[in-house]
Amino acid sequence: MSEKPERHAILSGVAQSAIGRRLFRTDLDLTCEAALAAIADAGLRPDDIDGLAAYPGPVAGPPGFAGPGIYEVQECLGIDLRWHLSGLEGPAQISPIIHAMLAVAGGLCRHALVYRTVSEASAAADTGRLGIGVGSHEIRGFGAFMIPFGAMSAANWLALYARRHMHEFGTTRQHLGLIATTARRHAALNPKAIYRQPMTMDDYLAARMVSDPFGLYDCDVPCDGSTAVIVSSADAAYDLPHRAVRFEAVGTAIRARPSWDQWGDITTMAARDAAEQLWTRTDLRPDDVDTAQLYDGFSFLTLAWIEALGFCGRGESGPFVENGRIDLGGPLPLNTWGGQLSGGRLHGFGFVAEACRQLRGECGERQVADCEVAVVGVGGGPVAGCMLLTR
Amino acid sequence: MTIAAAPRMSLFPRPLPALEPHTEAFWRACRAGRLEMTRCNACGWYIHPSRPLCPRCRGRDLSPAELSGRAVLHSYTINHQAWFPGQPVPYVIGLVELVEQAGLRLTTNIINCATERLAIDMPLRVVFEVVNDDVALPLFEPTEPA
Numbered sequence: 001m002s003e004k005p006e007r008h009a010i011l012s013g014v015a016q017s018a019i020g021r022r023l024f025r026t027d028l029d030l031t032c033e034a035a036l037a038a039i040a041d042a043g044l045r046p047d048d049i050d051g052l053a054a055y056p057g058p059v060a061g062p063p064g065f066a067g068p069g070i071y072e073v074q075e076c077l078g079i080d081l082r083w084h085l086s087g088l089e090g091p092a093q094i095s096p097i098i099h100a101m102l103a104v105a106g107g108l109c110r111h112a113l114v115y116r117t118v119s120e121a122s123a124a125a126d127t128g129r130l131g132i133g134v135g136s137h138e139i140r141g142f143g144a145f146m147i148p149f150g151a152m153s154a155a156n157w158l159a160l161y162a163r164r165h166m167h168e169f170g171t172t173r174q175h176l177g178l179i180a181t182t183a184r185r186h187a188a189l190n191p192k193a194i195y196r197q198p199m200t201m202d203d204y205l206a207a208r209m210v211s212d213p214f215g216l217y218d219c220d221v222p223c224d225g226s227t228a229v230i231v232s233s234a235d236a237a238y239d240l241p242h243r244a245v246r247f248e249a250v251g252t253a254i255r256a257r258p259s260w261d262q263w264g265d266i267t268t269m270a271a272r273d274a275a276e277q278l279w280t281r282t283d284l285r286p287d288d289v290d291t292a293q294l295y296d297g298f299s300f301l302t303l304a305w306i307e308a309l310g311f312c313g314r315g316e317s318g319p320f321v322e323n324g325r326i327d328l329g330g331p332l333p334l335n336t337w338g339g340q341l342s343g344g345r346l347h348g349f350g351f352v353a354e355a356c357r358q359l360r361g362e363c364g365e366r367q368v369a370d371c372e373v374a375v376v377g378v379g380g381g382p383v384a385g386c387m388l389l390t391r
Numbered sequence: 392m393t394i395a396a397a398p399r400m401s402l403f404p405r406p407l408p409a410l411e412p413h414t415e416a417f418w419r420a421c422r423a424g425r426l427e428m429t430r431c432n433a434c435g436w437y438i439h440p441s442r443p444l445c446p447r448c449r450g451r452d453l454s455p456a457e458l459s460g461r462a463v464l465h466s467y468t469i470n471h472q473a474w475f476p477g478q479p480v481p482y483v484i485g486l487v488e489l490v491e492q493a494g495l496r497l498t499t500n501i502i503n504c505a506t507e508r509l510a511i512d513m514p515l516r517v518v519f520e521v522v523n524d525d526v527a528l529p530l531f532e533p534t535e536p537a
Contacts, residue, residue, distance in 0.1 A: 130474060130475055131474025131475060133406045134474060134475045135403060135404075136404075137406065137407065138406070139406050139407065139409060140409045144440075145440060145498055146498045148405075148406055148407050148522075149528065150470060150478075150500065152406075153472070156468055156470055157498075160466040161466070163511070164465065164486075211468045211469070211470045211472060212469045212471070214468075257446075261486055261498045262494065262496055264494055266466065266486070
């Protein structure tokens, strides 16, 4: 176990650009802001960067989704590279971070810049949020079996998972609401969060429905912003201006049909497989985790991650989140930056940034006391990747 | 004479399935009023969406097979959000499991069913909505009358 690649890399730097609803700045501009700040945070200069990776790279997608490709960013920063990668397929949006860890551990590069940039809020300013496939006459690929039936959003696809979980285990909308209202309370302590005003359970329940059981506040908030991290060789830890964040274990497995609607047991997700693998790569246990940063593109996904990571038994995530268990000051402070529900849909990387800051003790009012172990789980449905990070 | 603005929904055609090599037979069978899926002749496994290889036994001897069109409701959601201007809402999206094989599912719409009647595990049968000369969409309705 001592030779696992996780031991040979660290997260040496982290930074975010301005984050907002209608910034009307280009993806590339936001990315440069975050990248230069992350490089400086790691105590490096741009010329030290010799690896570059991003999710998802230049793919077709909804407006504002993809962000700039890595070659645009390489050109912008004027850097030479020994390793580079982007892609949509892989263990969720943190795939390029996991692969950067492997590339650094394998000696292909020493300091890799990894970013995720979105501008979905500005891109939707004129139209409102459109469904997937809107504007196309003919739908290709897996969407052909969903989009013509009006299942035009992951909100629809995952509402089906949530309803089935409610049916089998008695999970309620109030349980989903605890994810949303807790995130909002935490967002009030994060100056960069999008929504910081208080939200009660009554506010949550009174919001308009989107795709039941998901109402407006079960769905994350599209935003503009870029998050960048630096993955460095572990020996760089001695030169850092702050504490290093260490990779303890990662999870990348997927063991059922990689499909939204043909996935075997839809009360589980790929999170189950990634999390199971993560715990085989460490001697730490769920009880050792000081804070959990778990994907909440929809509130229900967070419940799925809580079960997947073994914080409770199968089907027990609803009752688990009751009684302040996931609040700051509780036994498992969750999504302390506000999550994507209140902090903004930074598409996975917001959780990584917060885990790093918590482990470095830089979270001010929302700091988890003596935070030594953080878990990050990203993705939903047949998409999942996770990391256990330590200081 | 005043020229009224065109309704915005005209900018957004109804998205329909493309006829692709592995899926064309499915949509054309629906258009002909039959629910057909690719089946492995070696092990009997239904493969949907169709693929050139059976993922269970890796057999390559596959052919279309007709299904009964009977299913049970595995899960559902009532969609209230218009995903493009002019889209009529609400509507019911169902995830139905075909009776022929555990886990063999279609994402579809549940029609002719009051929303209060929707219940997981309720029995359903297929009905086809013709959308053009090549394609019909398989929708589902309750087997039992209200």
